Amino acid sequence: MGVYTTTNPATGEAVKTFPEISDAELQELITRSHAAYRSWRTTSLDERRAVLIRAAEIHRERAEELAALLTLEMGKPAAQARSEVALVASIYQYYADNVEKFMADEPLEISGPGTAVVRTEPIGPLVGVMPWNYPYYQVARFAAPNIALGNTIILKHARNCPQSALAIEQVLTEAGLPDGVYLNAFVSSSQVADAIADPRVQGVSLTGSEKAGAAVAEVAGRNLTKCVLELGGSDPFIVLDDADLDEAAAAAATGRLGNAGQACTASKRFLVQAGVYDEFVRRFVGQAACWTPGDPTSADTKIGPLSSESAVEELEELVEEAVAQGAEVLLDGGRTDEPGAFYRPTLLGGVTPEMRLYSEELFGPAGVVYRFETVEEAIELANDSPYGLSSSVFTGDDEKAQHIAESLETGMVWINSTSKSAPDLPFGGVKRSGFGRELARFGFNEFANKKLVRNPHATATRRAEGRAVAAGGHVGR
Known part of the structure; x- marks a missing residue:
């Protein structure tokens, strides 16, 4: 038994x-x-x-x-x-x-x-x-x-x-x-x-x-x-070149790292328009690096341990495999040296469809950043996933936001915000x-x-x- x-x-x-x-x-x-x-x-x-x-x-x-x-x-x-x-x-x-x-x-x-x-x-x-x-x-x-x-x-x-x-x-x-x-x-x-x-x-x-x-x-x-x-979910977080980058970077860190990244509606794939890619990555890395794992009973701790040692091992395997296949390390985090199931924030770029990380769900404090040129390319990339749970779009243009929201194959879309839950908002997805x-x-x-x-x-x-x-x-x- x-x-x-x-x-x-x-x-x-x-x-x-x-x-x-x-x-x-x-x-x-x-x-x-x-x-x-x-x-x-x-x-x-x-x-x-x-x-x-x-x-x-x-x-x-x-x-x-x-x-x-x-x-x-x-x-x-x-x-x-x-x-x-x-x-x-x-x-x-x-x-x-x-x-x-x-x-x-x-x-x-x-x-x-x-x-x-x-x-x-x-x-x-x-x-x-x-x-x-x-x-x-x-x-x-x-x-x-x-x-x-x-x-x-x-x-x-x-x-x-x-x-x-x-x-x-x-x-x-x-x-x-x-x-x-x-x-x-x-x-x-x-x-x-x-x-x-x-x-x-x-x-x-x-x-x-x-x-x-x-x-x-x-x-x-x-x-x-x-x-x-x-x-599960592999939620896209789309950043257009007219977005408020400080707001988007702060939201990206919260959306990826809250609950140690262990949420089906956590932002996991960050799609950034080419004109602001480098600047967004710089700000995102700076924000994410401040989320240091620590004692979960402390009032100041933002990231506690993952749920188990096996959860750390699964995340570590996905990240290390992608790096070995050529993914770029934007923020080098990974497992800590201390006892417990702790994992530091990690960000990767250059992930390609041949890597498992491209299509599998990341359940922990690690994320993937992609570069795109046009809005239609962003939509195509966002929808190129077996999942369709939630999504976020950051832009200063309401018309573009509405167009993207109507085009995304997800159950939920948040504009200039990460996905959140409230009793009066329906929760659910499509596809897998x-x-x-x-x-x-x-x-x-x-x-x-x-x-x-x-x-x-x-x-x-x-x-x-x-x-x-x-x-x-x-x-x-």
Whole structure:
């Protein structure tokens, strides 16, 4: 039987271990989740809203305690850990504030007699498979809308953040969530497949690697289970020759190095117009060099360790292989001499399609800079990737920015800004970055039954009542 282990990446010390549950225990969790769904789906919106509001409050009240677990388990610097907890609180609050609006019946304008209304209803127990890089945030953007909607959740978290996983369950329980609505599960990959295949489970959401996404999608497809996949990214960061270079260079450093570069929406490929290439690189290198790895518990640290020693080894292999094939070192960083999974900021130029670094995702504090001549060349280079998650465009020309935004094959585009997350902004990508959306109304609707209720014989009075219900949400629920 496997284990989930808290290993401090700053020291390599194994702190605490938790065993996987048995197959019988997993079946018990699914039974509890299914039973809880039968009652949770019929609770009033006021009851659901109260749980979400209290969950947000607890995150704010225990911000230091919760943030400390992120620093311990995956090396997130203290200030960034507190920011993640604050973002999670805002997500729970957002769905509390908007659940009535999102659940409201939608009357349709129809050509025939009577009425037609689309109701938004839950579908049942869901399985979530979540990664370690944002242990609370990744879960909240899946859990909060579905708890609001009336679904129930069985959550398999990453193996290296078990205490963060347990903390989520504890917070939601204290917030008043009934037994079985949210259940943490320390399970194996094969057990995840068994859960997805269970006919009581109606959906699965995964945030993670392409390999994990493909495995989950295969099982989901075989069992006709709805799935949402949020996978990798190799986000382009385009700098035109009319951009504010100081602003762009500072944003490039933050976009590449925040969370030690361990984010699917981190800026990873920097495409710079030839006329400002040398000056941008000079400023970018200067900014990135200031991000020195250090103790993640220190308030001044910007870069903590990577999540594990294996993460350092994978990044190091990609960078060293590209350099051996002729890539130019613009900022020579790499592994530090100190204990722990630390890696200094590294920037490369001259990367060509023959190198793995050209098409594979860099998950750590290393980036690649490319030179382009024309806007159309930049668009072509940006789209020459198997990924299509987010992107950034820096320019002083709104027309050019709009043209590029419309031409990029990504799920998100940010103009004169790096990619950021907010509860009211949809999150998701195209191509091998996955499918489906999280957050905002879009995330709320992914695992909803959009039920048509058609009454060809409704009278004018009934039509008016239907409109009143639509305006006020699900009355009595």
